[in-house]
Amino acid sequence: MEWIDSHCxxxxxxxxxxxxxxxxxxxxxxxxxxxxxxxxLDDWTINHDLSLQYSQRISYTVGLHPCHVTESxxxxxxxxxxxxxRKHKPVALGEIGLDYFHLPKNPEDAEGIKRFQQxxxxxxxxxxxxxxCPVVIHSRDAYDDTIETIDASGVDWNKIVVHCFSYSSxxxxxxxxxxxxxxxxxxxxxxxxxxxxxxxxxxxxxxLMIETDSPYLSPEPHxxxxxxxxxxAEIGKKCALLLDEPPMELSQKLAENTRKFFSLSVPHE
Ligand SMILES: [Zn+2]
Numbered sequence: 001m002e003w004i005d006s007h008c009x010x011x012x013x014x015x016x017x018x019x020x021x022x023x024x025x026x027x028x029x030x031x032x033x034x035x036x037x038x039x040x041l042d043d044w045t046i047n048h049d050l051s052l053q054y055s056q057r058i059s060y061t062v063g064l065h066p067c068h069v070t071e072s073x074x075x076x077x078x079x080x081x082x083x084x085x086r087k088h089k090p091v092a093l094g095e096i097g098l099d100y101f102h103l104p105k106n107p108e109d110a111e112g113i114k115r116f117q118q119x120x121x122x123x124x125x126x127x128x129x130x131x132x133c134p135v136v137i138h139s140r141d142a143y144d145d146t147i148e149t150i151d152a153s154g155v156d157w158n159k160i161v162v163h164c165f166s167y168s169s170x171x172x173x174x175x176x177x178x179x180x181x182x183x184x185x186x187x188x189x190x191x192x193x194x195x196x197x198x199x200x201x202x203x204x205x206x207x208l209m210i211e212t213d214s215p216y217l218s219p220e221p222h223x224x225x226x227x228x229x230x231x232x233a234e235i236g237k238k239c240a241l242l243l244d245e246p247p248m249e250l251s252q253k254l255a256e257n258t259r260k261f262f263s264l265s266v267p268h269e
Contacts, residue, residue, distance in 0.1 A: 005034040005229040007211030029230035039065035056267040063094040094136025125153035169202035183209040186219030
C-alpha cells in the first residue's frame with residue numbers, strides 16, 4: 001500500500017531541523033511521494049531546492065497564497081513565472097485563490113485586501129492559462145467569487161484542484177460538473193465534519209486526491225499534534241471507509257489520480 005501526500009508545507013520542518021525525521025517517518029508510513037506547495041517567495045526557493053535534493057520523493061509548486069497577498073503582491077507574482085523556465089520545474093501553480101476568513105477586522109482594510117487578493121488571483125490564473133499547468137486553489141469563505149474568477153479566467157477546469165475542500169456536496173457538484181476536482185485533508189476524519197464527508201462521497205474516487213496540508217490540520221487520531229506527511233494514510237483510510245472501497249485499491253487509485261493530475265513519474269529506487 002502506498003500513499004501520496006498531494007499538498008504539504010515542508011519549509012517549516014526544514015527551518016526547525018526536523019525535516020529528515022519527518023521524511024523518515026513518511027517513508028515508514030509508505031508515503032512514496034509528496035508535493036511541497038508554495039505560498040510565497042520565501043518558500044518557493046526552499047521547495048525548489050528540496051525537490052532537487054529529493055527528486056524521487058518531493059515535487060514542488062509556486063504560487064502566492066491569498067493570505068500572503070499584500071499591496072505589493074505583484075512583485076512576488078512577477079518572480080513566479082521564471083520558475084517554469086528552470087530546469088527543475090514546478091508541477092503546478094499554487095496555492096492561489098481567495099480567503100475571506102482571515103481578513104483584517106477593519107472593514108476598509110478588509111475591502112482593500114480583498115481587492116488585492118482578486119487581482120493577484122486573476123493574474124496568476126492568467127499565467128497558469130498561458131503555461132497550461134495544473135492549478136492548486138485555496139478558497140475559504142469565498143466560494144462564489146472563486147468559481148466566478150476561475151470561469152472568467154478561461155483556465156481549463158480539468159487542471160483545477162480545490163485543495164482542503166471545506167464546502168458542501170452541492171458545491172462540489174458544481175466544480176465536478178465543470179471538470180474540476182477537490183482534494184481532502186484530515187478534516188474528513190473529524191466527527192464534526194459531516195458536510196465535508198458528504199462531499200467526499202458526492203465526488204467519489206475517480207478524481208479524488210488526498211493531502212495532509214501539514215503542518216496544519218492533523219487527522220484523527222493525531223489531532224492536537226503537529227501534522228506531517230506520514231499521517232496522510234489516516235485520511236486515505238477514512239476516505240476508503242466513506243466510499244466503501246478496500247483501502248488497498250483506493251490507495252492505488254489515489255496514487256494514480258495524483259500522478260496523472262500533476263504529471264508525476266513513478267519513483268524508482
Ligand atoms: Zn496549503
